[in-house]
Amino acid sequence: VDMYDYAVSFLGEHGFFRYEISNFAKPGFESIHNQNYWNRGEFIGVGLNAYSFYGGVHYQNTDDFVKYCDTINKNKLPIEQEEKESRVSAQNETIMLAMRTTKGLDISKFNEKFGLNFCDKFHIQIDKLLKNDLIAIENGFLKIKNLYVSNAIISEFFE
Numbered sequence: 001v002d003m004y005d006y007a008v009s010f011l012g013e014h015g016f017f018r019y020e021i022s023n024f025a026k027p028g029f030e031s032i033h034n035q036n037y038w039n040r041g042e043f044i045g046v047g048l049n050a051y052s053f054y055g056g057v058h059y060q061n062t063d064d065f066v067k068y069c070d071t072i073n074k075n076k077l078p079i080e081q082e083e084k085e086s087r088v089s090a091q092n093e094t095i096m097l098a099m100r101t102t103k104g105l106d107i108s109k110f111n112e113k114f115g116l117n118f119c120d121k122f123h124i125q126i127d128k129l130l131k132n133d134l135i136a137i138e139n140g141f142l143k144i145k146n147l148y149v150s151n152a153i154i155s156e157f158f159e
Contacts, residue, residue: 104143
């Protein structure tokens with residue numbers, strides 16, 4: 001923790017800010033690639049064991065080199081697993097990814113996307129976490145205040 005705190009302080013002193021739990025950048029130089037993940041954008045993974053998300057389906061390529069090459073040589077995709085996401089898994093992933101960012105979860109966008117009221121649905125969790133000073137709601141965004149325990153906080157909102 002001390003080493004991490006030092007790194008955060010050092011980076012801050014040199015013009016870098018944290019925009020995600022483990023990512024820092026100078027203003028205007030945030031990774032577009034990573035932001036696509038945090039916003040649940042689609043992406044195609046290429047290579048052994050690569051992971052993709054496209055059309056609401058999660059894909060994972062084989063990790064077997066020979067099988068990968070044979071499949072590609074047959075003009076087929078080397079997909080080992082695929083899973084169409086459910087509504088619940090999409091909600092959980094949206095929460096998890098957004099709350100890994102320092103911006104947090106845009107509550108109104110979540111409500112619009114899933115046709116529900118986040119604050120009503122999770123009022124017990126929100127009240128508990130607010131009382132323990134672990135989260136904040138600022139300008140319509142739910143944010144984690146203590147990133148060291150982010151996984152425990154995020155899991156409070158999983159179904």
